[in-house]
Amino acid sequence: MGTARIAVATLLVVVGLAAPGLRAHHSFAAEFDANKPVTLKGTVTKMEWINPHTWIHLDVKNPDGTVTKWMIEGGTPNTLVRRGFTKSSLLPGTEITIEGFQAKNGANRANGADMVLPDGRRLFMGSSGTGAPKDPEAAR
Amino acid sequence: MRHRALCAVTVAVSTVWGAATVAGQAPAAPAAAPKPAPAPRTPWGHPDLQGTWDYRTITPLERPREFGTREFYTDEEVKTLESRAGRRMDGPPEEIRPGLTHAQYWTDPGRFVADGRRTSLVVDPPDGRIPGLTAEGKARVARQPNRAGTVNASWLDRGNQERCITYGLPSASLPTLYNNNIQIVQSPDSVVIVHEMIHEARVVPLDNRPRLADGVRGWIGSSRGWWDGDTLVVETTNFSGQNNYRGSTTGLHLTERYTRVGQDRIEMRLTVKDPTTWEKPWTVLLPMRPTEGELIEYACHEGNLSMVNLLEVARDAEKAAEGGAPAAVPAAR
Numbered sequence: 395m396g397t398a399r400i401a402v403a404t405l406l407v408v409v410g411l412a413a414p415g416l417r418a419h420h421s422f423a424a425e426f427d428a429n430k431p432v433t434l435k436g437t438v439t440k441m442e443w444i445n446p447h448t449w450i451h452l453d454v455k456n457p458d459g460t461v462t463k464w465m466i467e468g469g470t471p472n473t474l475v476r477r478g479f480t481k482s483s484l485l486p487g488t489e490i491t492i493e494g495f496q497a498k499n500g501a502n503r504a505n506g507a508d509m510v511l512p513d514g515r516r517l518f519m520g521s522s523g524t525g526a527p528k529d530p531e532a533a534r
Numbered sequence: 535m536r537h538r539a540l541c542a543v544t545v546a547v548s549t550v551w552g553a554a555t556v557a558g559q560a561p562a563a564p565a566a567a568p569k570p571a572p573a574p575r576t577p578w579g580h581p582d583l584q585g586t587w588d589y590r591t592i593t594p595l596e597r598p599r600e601f602g603t604r605e606f607y608t609d610e611e612v613k614t615l616e617s618r619a620g621r622r623m624d625g626p627p628e629e630i631r632p633g634l635t636h637a638q639y640w641t642d643p644g645r646f647v648a649d650g651r652r653t654s655l656v657v658d659p660p661d662g663r664i665p666g667l668t669a670e671g672k673a674r675v676a677r678q679p680n681r682a683g684t685v686n687a688s689w690l691d692r693g694n695q696e697r698c699i700t701y702g703l704p705s706a707s708l709p710t711l712y713n714n715n716i717q718i719v720q721s722p723d724s725v726v727i728v729h730e731m732i733h734e735a736r737v738v739p740l741d742n743r744p745r746l747a748d749g750v751r752g753w754i755g756s757s758r759g760w761w762d763g764d765t766l767v768v769e770t771t772n773f774s775g776q777n778n779y780r781g782s783t784t785g786l787h788l789t790e791r792y793t794r795v796g797q798d799r800i801e802m803r804l805t806v807k808d809p810t811t812w813e814k815p816w817t818v819l820l821p822m823r824p825t826e827g828e829l830i831e832y833a834c835h836e837g838n839l840s841m842v843n844l845l846e847v848a849r850d851a852e853k854a855a856e857g858g859a860p861a862a863v864p865a866a867r
Binding site for chain 1: 641715730827837848850
Protein backbone atom coordinates (compact mmCIF):
# COMPACT_ATOMS: atom_id res chain seq x y z
CA MET A 395 0.00 0.00 0.00
CA GLY A 396 1.81 3.07 -1.23
CA THR A 397 2.00 5.83 1.31
CA ALA A 398 1.87 8.37 -1.46
CA ARG A 399 -1.40 6.97 -2.80
CA ILE A 400 -2.95 7.02 0.63
CA ALA A 401 -1.74 10.56 1.18
CA VAL A 402 -3.25 11.75 -2.08
CA ALA A 403 -6.53 9.91 -1.42
CA THR A 404 -6.75 11.44 2.03
CA LEU A 405 -6.00 14.94 0.79
CA LEU A 406 -8.60 14.72 -1.97
CA VAL A 407 -11.24 13.56 0.50
CA VAL A 408 -10.18 16.26 2.94
CA VAL A 409 -10.76 19.06 0.49
CA GLY A 410 -14.21 17.53 0.38
CA LEU A 411 -15.07 18.15 -3.22
CA ALA A 412 -17.03 14.91 -3.23
CA ALA A 413 -18.98 15.70 -0.05
CA PRO A 414 -22.64 16.27 -0.81
CA GLY A 415 -22.86 19.05 1.73
CA LEU A 416 -20.45 21.17 -0.28
CA ARG A 417 -22.09 20.87 -3.66
CA ALA A 418 -24.09 24.03 -3.25
CA HIS A 419 -21.16 26.11 -2.10
CA HIS A 420 -19.87 29.17 -3.90
CA SER A 421 -18.87 27.82 -7.24
CA PHE A 422 -15.69 29.08 -8.85
CA ALA A 423 -17.14 27.91 -12.14
CA ALA A 424 -20.29 30.00 -11.69
CA GLU A 425 -18.29 33.24 -11.60
CA PHE A 426 -14.82 32.79 -13.03
CA ASP A 427 -13.21 31.19 -16.05
CA ALA A 428 -10.21 28.89 -15.56
CA ASN A 429 -9.31 29.52 -19.21
CA LYS A 430 -9.03 33.28 -18.73
CA PRO A 431 -5.86 33.80 -16.68
CA VAL A 432 -4.98 37.44 -16.13
CA THR A 433 -1.96 39.27 -14.77
CA LEU A 434 -2.87 42.65 -13.34
CA LYS A 435 -0.29 45.23 -12.38
CA GLY A 436 -1.62 48.25 -10.61
CA THR A 437 -2.20 50.36 -7.54
CA VAL A 438 -4.42 49.35 -4.66
CA THR A 439 -7.26 51.80 -4.16
CA LYS A 440 -9.24 49.92 -1.52
CA MET A 441 -9.03 46.68 0.42
CA GLU A 442 -12.27 45.17 1.68
CA TRP A 443 -11.64 42.76 4.56
CA ILE A 444 -14.89 40.85 4.07
CA ASN A 445 -15.46 37.39 5.51
CA PRO A 446 -15.45 35.00 3.68
CA HIS A 447 -14.09 36.76 0.61
CA THR A 448 -11.79 39.74 0.74
CA TRP A 449 -11.81 42.05 -2.25
CA ILE A 450 -8.85 44.05 -3.51
CA HIS A 451 -9.65 47.07 -5.66
CA LEU A 452 -6.94 47.83 -8.17
CA ASP A 453 -6.34 50.66 -10.63
CA VAL A 454 -4.60 48.95 -13.54
CA LYS A 455 -2.71 51.18 -15.94
CA ASN A 456 -3.17 50.06 -19.54
CA PRO A 457 -0.43 50.34 -22.17
CA ASP A 458 -2.23 53.30 -23.74
CA GLY A 459 -2.11 55.21 -20.48
CA THR A 460 -5.77 54.75 -19.55
CA VAL A 461 -6.71 53.22 -16.22
CA THR A 462 -9.10 50.31 -15.71
CA LYS A 463 -10.64 49.58 -12.33
CA TRP A 464 -10.50 45.93 -11.32
CA MET A 465 -11.65 44.06 -8.27
CA ILE A 466 -10.01 40.80 -7.25
CA GLU A 467 -11.48 38.24 -4.88
CA GLY A 468 -9.30 36.74 -2.17
CA GLY A 469 -9.68 34.28 0.67
CA THR A 470 -11.05 34.84 4.12
CA PRO A 471 -9.34 37.48 6.27
CA ASN A 472 -7.94 34.73 8.53
CA THR A 473 -6.61 32.78 5.56
CA LEU A 474 -4.80 35.87 4.28
CA VAL A 475 -3.38 36.64 7.70
CA ARG A 476 -2.03 33.11 8.00
CA ARG A 477 -0.36 33.41 4.60
CA GLY A 478 1.47 36.56 5.61
CA PHE A 479 -0.93 39.42 5.03
CA THR A 480 -1.44 42.08 7.63
CA LYS A 481 -3.93 44.92 7.51
CA SER A 482 -1.11 47.19 6.46
CA SER A 483 0.00 44.90 3.65
CA LEU A 484 -2.29 46.40 1.06
CA LEU A 485 -2.92 49.98 1.98
CA PRO A 486 -4.20 52.27 -0.78
CA GLY A 487 -1.32 53.37 -2.95
CA THR A 488 0.51 50.01 -2.80
CA GLU A 489 1.77 48.80 -6.17
CA ILE A 490 1.21 45.08 -6.69
CA THR A 491 0.96 42.48 -9.39
CA ILE A 492 -1.82 39.93 -9.10
CA GLU A 493 -2.31 36.74 -11.10
CA GLY A 494 -5.78 35.29 -11.25
CA PHE A 495 -8.70 34.19 -13.36
CA GLN A 496 -11.16 36.59 -14.94
CA ALA A 497 -14.94 36.65 -14.57
CA LYS A 498 -16.73 34.46 -17.09
CA ASN A 499 -18.59 37.37 -18.66
CA GLY A 500 -15.46 39.42 -19.20
CA ALA A 501 -16.18 41.90 -16.40
CA ASN A 502 -13.19 43.53 -14.71
CA ARG A 503 -13.26 41.04 -11.86
CA ALA A 504 -10.89 38.21 -11.10
CA ASN A 505 -10.37 35.46 -8.59
CA GLY A 506 -6.91 36.16 -7.19
CA ALA A 507 -4.35 33.37 -7.07
CA ASP A 508 -0.90 34.80 -6.59
CA MET A 509 0.42 38.15 -5.66
CA VAL A 510 3.77 39.90 -5.84
CA LEU A 511 4.20 42.49 -3.12
CA PRO A 512 6.32 45.63 -3.53
CA ASP A 513 9.28 44.08 -1.67
CA GLY A 514 9.34 41.20 -4.13
CA ARG A 515 7.71 38.62 -1.84
CA ARG A 516 5.21 36.35 -3.51
CA LEU A 517 2.25 35.85 -1.25
CA PHE A 518 2.14 32.10 -1.77
CA MET A 519 5.85 31.36 -1.43
CA GLY A 520 6.43 30.08 2.10
CA SER A 521 9.24 30.57 4.64
CA SER A 522 9.96 33.64 6.72
CA GLY A 523 7.27 36.24 7.09
CA THR A 524 4.33 33.91 6.72
CA GLY A 525 4.39 32.85 10.34
CA ALA A 526 4.54 29.21 9.24
CA PRO A 527 6.15 27.11 11.95
CA LYS A 528 9.52 25.66 10.94
CA ASP A 529 8.78 22.59 13.04
CA PRO A 530 5.15 21.45 12.78
CA GLU A 531 5.50 19.51 16.05
CA ALA A 532 6.17 22.74 17.90
CA ALA A 533 2.78 24.06 16.92
CA ARG A 534 0.89 20.83 17.61
CA MET B 535 13.07 46.22 5.60
CA ARG B 536 16.62 45.92 6.94
CA HIS B 537 15.53 47.52 10.20
CA ARG B 538 12.77 44.95 10.58
CA ALA B 539 15.13 42.06 9.91
CA LEU B 540 17.58 43.39 12.49
CA CYS B 541 14.80 43.63 15.06
CA ALA B 542 13.75 40.05 14.36
CA VAL B 543 17.29 38.77 14.77
CA THR B 544 17.73 40.74 17.99
CA VAL B 545 14.53 39.30 19.44
CA ALA B 546 15.49 35.77 18.40
CA VAL B 547 18.94 36.02 19.98
CA SER B 548 17.67 37.51 23.23
CA THR B 549 14.99 34.82 23.47
CA VAL B 550 17.56 32.05 23.13
CA TRP B 551 19.89 33.82 25.52
CA GLY B 552 17.11 34.36 28.02
CA ALA B 553 16.13 30.69 27.87
CA ALA B 554 19.73 29.55 28.35
CA THR B 555 20.16 31.87 31.34
CA VAL B 556 16.99 30.62 33.02
CA ALA B 557 17.96 26.99 32.39
CA GLY B 558 21.34 27.66 34.00
CA GLN B 559 19.61 28.89 37.14
CA ALA B 560 16.97 26.14 37.34
CA PRO B 561 17.21 23.72 40.26
CA ALA B 562 17.81 20.02 39.58
CA ALA B 563 14.72 18.46 37.99
CA PRO B 564 12.43 16.88 40.63
CA ALA B 565 12.08 13.09 40.58
CA ALA B 566 8.28 13.17 40.13
CA ALA B 567 6.59 14.79 37.12
CA PRO B 568 4.93 18.12 38.02
CA LYS B 569 1.18 17.91 38.74
CA PRO B 570 -0.90 19.05 35.79
CA ALA B 571 -2.66 22.39 36.27
CA PRO B 572 -6.24 21.91 37.53
CA ALA B 573 -8.93 22.14 34.85
CA PRO B 574 -10.11 25.76 34.71
CA ARG B 575 -13.50 26.57 36.22
CA THR B 576 -15.85 29.51 35.76
CA PRO B 577 -16.46 31.70 38.84
CA TRP B 578 -19.69 29.76 39.47
CA GLY B 579 -17.95 26.39 39.35
CA HIS B 580 -18.69 24.98 35.90
CA PRO B 581 -15.86 23.63 33.76
CA ASP B 582 -14.54 26.52 31.71
CA LEU B 583 -14.71 25.80 27.99
CA GLN B 584 -14.66 29.45 27.03
CA GLY B 585 -12.59 30.83 24.24
CA THR B 586 -12.26 30.75 20.50
CA TRP B 587 -11.49 27.29 19.17
CA ASP B 588 -9.96 26.16 15.90
CA TYR B 589 -10.98 22.75 14.53
CA ARG B 590 -9.08 22.74 11.26
CA THR B 591 -7.69 19.33 10.42
CA ILE B 592 -6.48 17.43 7.40
CA THR B 593 -8.02 14.23 8.76
CA PRO B 594 -11.04 13.44 6.58
CA LEU B 595 -14.53 13.02 8.00
CA GLU B 596 -14.77 9.49 6.63
CA ARG B 597 -11.99 6.93 6.37
CA PRO B 598 -10.85 6.55 2.74
CA ARG B 599 -11.70 3.07 1.50
CA GLU B 600 -8.01 2.29 0.84
CA PHE B 601 -7.49 2.07 4.62
CA GLY B 602 -10.00 -0.73 5.06
CA THR B 603 -10.28 -1.42 8.77
CA ARG B 604 -7.10 0.43 9.77
CA GLU B 605 -7.97 2.96 12.46
CA PHE B 606 -4.65 4.83 12.80
CA TYR B 607 -2.10 6.45 10.51
CA THR B 608 1.51 5.31 10.73
CA ASP B 609 4.11 7.89 11.77
CA GLU B 610 5.39 7.96 8.20
CA GLU B 611 1.92 8.66 6.84
CA VAL B 612 1.43 11.50 9.31
CA LYS B 613 4.74 13.04 8.25
CA THR B 614 3.87 12.74 4.56
CA LEU B 615 0.36 14.13 4.97
CA GLU B 616 1.44 17.04 7.17
CA SER B 617 4.37 18.08 5.04
CA ARG B 618 2.14 18.00 1.97
CA ALA B 619 -0.46 20.09 3.77
CA GLY B 620 2.25 22.48 4.93
CA ARG B 621 3.55 22.91 1.40
CA ARG B 622 0.00 23.48 0.23
CA MET B 623 -0.58 26.18 2.83
CA ASP B 624 2.71 27.93 2.17
CA GLY B 625 3.41 27.16 -1.46
CA PRO B 626 2.20 28.40 -4.81
CA PRO B 627 -1.44 27.89 -5.77
CA GLU B 628 -2.51 24.71 -7.53
CA GLU B 629 -4.02 24.71 -10.95
CA ILE B 630 -7.69 25.35 -11.34
CA ARG B 631 -9.54 22.18 -12.37
CA PRO B 632 -12.87 21.96 -14.12
CA GLY B 633 -15.80 21.44 -11.79
CA LEU B 634 -14.00 22.98 -8.80
CA THR B 635 -16.47 24.36 -6.32
CA HIS B 636 -14.03 26.75 -4.73
CA ALA B 637 -10.59 28.11 -5.52
CA GLN B 638 -8.32 25.65 -3.73
CA TYR B 639 -5.70 28.20 -2.84
CA TRP B 640 -8.15 30.01 -0.58
CA THR B 641 -9.17 27.00 1.48
CA ASP B 642 -7.82 26.65 4.99
CA PRO B 643 -7.82 23.07 6.24
CA GLY B 644 -4.77 23.61 8.43
CA ARG B 645 -1.68 21.46 8.43
CA PHE B 646 -2.22 18.73 11.07
CA VAL B 647 -3.96 15.41 11.36
CA ALA B 648 -6.34 15.35 14.31
CA ASP B 649 -4.96 14.35 17.74
CA GLY B 650 -4.97 10.61 18.11
CA ARG B 651 -3.90 10.14 14.48
CA ARG B 652 -7.05 8.32 13.46
CA THR B 653 -7.68 7.83 9.77
CA SER B 654 -11.10 9.51 10.06
CA LEU B 655 -13.06 11.87 12.28
CA VAL B 656 -15.93 9.34 12.31
CA VAL B 657 -15.15 6.96 15.19
CA ASP B 658 -18.41 5.05 15.22
CA PRO B 659 -19.24 2.89 13.29
CA PRO B 660 -15.77 1.36 13.72
CA ASP B 661 -15.16 1.32 9.97
CA GLY B 662 -14.88 5.11 10.15
CA ARG B 663 -17.60 5.70 7.57
CA ILE B 664 -21.07 7.19 7.76
CA PRO B 665 -23.64 4.36 7.78
CA GLY B 666 -25.70 3.60 4.71
CA LEU B 667 -28.99 5.31 3.99
CA THR B 668 -32.28 3.65 4.78
CA ALA B 669 -34.66 3.00 1.90
CA GLU B 670 -36.53 6.14 2.86
CA GLY B 671 -33.27 8.10 3.00
CA LYS B 672 -32.24 6.89 -0.45
CA ALA B 673 -35.60 7.85 -1.91
CA ARG B 674 -35.38 11.31 -0.37
CA VAL B 675 -31.88 11.92 -1.68
CA ALA B 676 -32.97 10.81 -5.16
CA ARG B 677 -35.73 13.42 -5.08
CA GLN B 678 -33.32 16.28 -4.31
CA PRO B 679 -32.86 18.68 -7.24
CA ASN B 680 -29.65 18.19 -9.16
CA ARG B 681 -27.86 21.53 -9.05
CA ALA B 682 -25.30 20.62 -11.69
CA GLY B 683 -26.06 22.60 -14.82
CA THR B 684 -28.41 24.92 -12.96
CA VAL B 685 -28.97 28.15 -14.86
CA ASN B 686 -29.01 30.33 -11.73
CA ALA B 687 -32.22 32.08 -12.64
CA SER B 688 -32.20 33.72 -9.21
CA TRP B 689 -30.74 33.41 -5.73
CA LEU B 690 -33.32 30.68 -5.11
CA ASP B 691 -31.18 28.37 -7.23
CA ARG B 692 -28.29 28.66 -4.80
CA GLY B 693 -27.82 26.92 -1.44
CA ASN B 694 -28.81 28.28 1.96
CA GLN B 695 -25.28 29.28 2.80
CA GLU B 696 -24.74 31.23 -0.42
CA ARG B 697 -28.05 32.98 0.30
CA CYS B 698 -26.66 33.86 3.74
CA ILE B 699 -29.42 32.07 5.59
CA THR B 700 -27.45 29.43 7.48
CA TYR B 701 -24.55 27.02 7.07
CA GLY B 702 -26.71 24.53 8.91
CA LEU B 703 -26.09 22.01 11.67
CA PRO B 704 -24.06 19.96 12.10
CA SER B 705 -22.14 21.43 9.13
CA ALA B 706 -21.24 24.56 11.09
CA SER B 707 -19.64 22.33 13.75
CA LEU B 708 -17.52 20.26 11.36
CA PRO B 709 -14.38 21.12 9.37
CA THR B 710 -15.06 22.74 6.02
CA LEU B 711 -13.33 24.96 3.49
CA TYR B 712 -12.45 27.77 5.91
CA ASN B 713 -13.63 29.60 9.04
CA ASN B 714 -13.28 26.40 11.04
CA ASN B 715 -13.76 28.27 14.27
CA ILE B 716 -16.24 28.52 17.09
CA GLN B 717 -16.45 30.70 20.18
CA ILE B 718 -17.89 29.42 23.46
CA VAL B 719 -19.32 31.87 25.99
CA GLN B 720 -20.73 30.60 29.28
CA SER B 721 -23.08 31.91 31.92
CA PRO B 722 -24.51 30.05 34.93
CA ASP B 723 -27.66 29.05 33.05
CA SER B 724 -26.69 29.06 29.40
CA VAL B 725 -23.91 28.49 26.92
CA VAL B 726 -23.58 30.36 23.64
CA ILE B 727 -21.79 28.66 20.78
CA VAL B 728 -20.88 31.15 18.07
CA HIS B 729 -20.11 29.57 14.71
CA GLU B 730 -17.98 31.69 12.42
CA MET B 731 -19.58 29.76 9.52
CA ILE B 732 -21.76 31.74 8.79
CA HIS B 733 -22.49 33.95 11.82
CA GLU B 734 -24.66 31.59 13.80
CA ALA B 735 -24.93 32.14 17.57
CA ARG B 736 -26.68 29.26 19.30
CA VAL B 737 -27.99 30.02 22.75
CA VAL B 738 -28.15 26.77 24.68
CA PRO B 739 -30.20 26.97 27.90
CA LEU B 740 -28.89 24.85 30.78
CA ASP B 741 -31.91 25.38 33.05
CA ASN B 742 -33.69 22.08 32.26
CA ARG B 743 -36.50 23.79 30.42
CA PRO B 744 -38.42 21.31 28.22
CA ARG B 745 -37.83 20.95 24.52
CA LEU B 746 -39.93 23.04 22.17
CA ALA B 747 -43.27 21.51 21.21
CA ASP B 748 -43.12 19.23 18.20
CA GLY B 749 -44.77 21.75 15.91
CA VAL B 750 -42.22 24.48 16.64
CA ARG B 751 -39.15 23.99 14.47
CA GLY B 752 -36.12 25.90 13.28
CA TRP B 753 -33.59 26.03 10.44
CA ILE B 754 -30.93 24.78 12.86
CA GLY B 755 -33.40 23.18 15.25
CA SER B 756 -33.45 24.04 18.91
CA SER B 757 -30.76 23.14 21.46
CA ARG B 758 -30.87 22.17 25.13
CA GLY B 759 -27.81 21.62 27.30
CA TRP B 760 -26.67 20.18 30.61
CA TRP B 761 -23.48 19.18 32.39
CA ASP B 762 -22.57 15.51 32.60
CA GLY B 763 -19.64 15.61 35.01
CA ASP B 764 -17.11 17.84 33.30
CA THR B 765 -18.69 17.40 29.87
CA LEU B 766 -21.13 19.87 28.33
CA VAL B 767 -23.88 18.00 26.52
CA VAL B 768 -25.86 19.85 23.85
CA GLU B 769 -28.86 18.12 22.31
CA THR B 770 -30.44 19.59 19.20
CA THR B 771 -33.82 18.57 17.86
CA ASN B 772 -36.85 20.24 16.22
CA PHE B 773 -35.27 20.69 12.81
CA SER B 774 -37.62 22.22 10.26
CA GLY B 775 -36.20 20.32 7.29
CA GLN B 776 -35.42 23.56 5.43
CA ASN B 777 -31.69 22.84 5.62
CA ASN B 778 -31.19 19.16 5.01
CA TYR B 779 -27.86 17.72 6.07
CA ARG B 780 -26.71 14.89 3.78
CA GLY B 781 -30.29 14.01 2.94
CA SER B 782 -31.63 14.07 6.51
CA THR B 783 -34.77 15.94 7.42
CA THR B 784 -37.00 16.84 10.37
CA GLY B 785 -35.99 13.70 12.26
CA LEU B 786 -32.37 14.86 12.66
CA HIS B 787 -31.16 14.55 16.25
CA LEU B 788 -27.71 15.82 17.25
CA THR B 789 -25.84 15.26 20.51
CA GLU B 790 -22.63 17.24 21.01
CA ARG B 791 -20.38 16.54 23.98
CA TYR B 792 -17.67 19.11 24.74
CA THR B 793 -14.89 18.23 27.18
CA ARG B 794 -11.79 20.22 28.03
CA VAL B 795 -9.03 17.62 27.84
CA GLY B 796 -6.12 19.98 28.33
CA GLN B 797 -5.13 23.59 28.84
CA ASP B 798 -5.27 24.11 25.10
CA ARG B 799 -7.52 21.33 23.91
CA ILE B 800 -11.25 20.76 23.73
CA GLU B 801 -12.75 17.59 22.33
CA MET B 802 -16.15 17.54 20.72
CA ARG B 803 -17.91 14.22 20.32
CA LEU B 804 -20.87 14.61 17.98
CA THR B 805 -23.47 11.87 17.52
CA VAL B 806 -25.75 12.24 14.50
CA LYS B 807 -29.01 10.31 14.49
CA ASP B 808 -31.97 10.16 12.12
CA PRO B 809 -33.56 6.73 11.84
CA THR B 810 -35.49 7.85 8.76
CA THR B 811 -32.21 8.62 6.99
CA TRP B 812 -29.29 6.49 8.28
CA GLU B 813 -29.35 2.83 9.22
CA LYS B 814 -27.72 3.66 12.55
CA PRO B 815 -26.38 6.68 14.44
CA TRP B 816 -22.81 7.77 13.84
CA THR B 817 -20.27 9.64 15.96
CA VAL B 818 -17.48 12.08 15.16
CA LEU B 819 -14.55 12.91 17.46
CA LEU B 820 -13.17 16.39 16.73
CA PRO B 821 -10.35 17.96 18.75
CA MET B 822 -10.07 21.75 18.90
CA ARG B 823 -7.20 24.07 19.82
CA PRO B 824 -7.19 27.79 20.62
CA THR B 825 -7.48 29.97 17.53
CA GLU B 826 -4.65 32.20 16.39
CA GLY B 827 -6.72 35.35 16.82
CA GLU B 828 -10.33 36.42 17.05
CA LEU B 829 -13.29 35.17 15.10
CA ILE B 830 -13.92 37.56 12.25
CA GLU B 831 -17.37 38.99 11.73
CA TYR B 832 -19.10 37.17 8.90
CA ALA B 833 -21.39 39.90 7.56
CA CYS B 834 -22.65 37.42 5.00
CA HIS B 835 -25.41 39.32 3.26
CA GLU B 836 -23.64 42.67 3.31
CA GLY B 837 -20.53 41.15 1.77
CA ASN B 838 -22.30 38.82 -0.67
CA LEU B 839 -20.74 40.18 -3.84
CA SER B 840 -20.40 36.65 -5.17
CA MET B 841 -24.19 36.26 -5.44
CA VAL B 842 -24.48 39.46 -7.46
CA ASN B 843 -21.53 38.44 -9.62
CA LEU B 844 -22.68 34.93 -10.42
CA LEU B 845 -26.18 36.09 -11.32
CA GLU B 846 -24.72 38.75 -13.60
CA VAL B 847 -22.54 36.09 -15.27
CA ALA B 848 -25.61 33.85 -15.75
CA ARG B 849 -27.69 36.64 -17.28
CA ASP B 850 -24.85 37.59 -19.67
CA ALA B 851 -24.45 33.96 -20.70
CA GLU B 852 -28.17 33.81 -21.52
CA LYS B 853 -27.97 36.96 -23.62
CA ALA B 854 -24.93 35.65 -25.44
CA ALA B 855 -26.74 32.35 -26.13
CA GLU B 856 -29.73 34.27 -27.52
CA GLY B 857 -27.39 35.89 -30.00
CA GLY B 858 -27.50 39.35 -28.52
CA ALA B 859 -24.43 41.04 -27.09
CA PRO B 860 -24.28 41.02 -23.29
CA ALA B 861 -25.00 44.31 -21.55
CA ALA B 862 -22.02 46.70 -21.55
CA VAL B 863 -19.44 45.10 -19.29
CA PRO B 864 -20.01 46.82 -15.97
CA ALA B 865 -17.14 48.68 -14.41
CA ALA B 866 -15.96 47.27 -11.11
CA ARG B 867 -17.60 49.07 -8.18
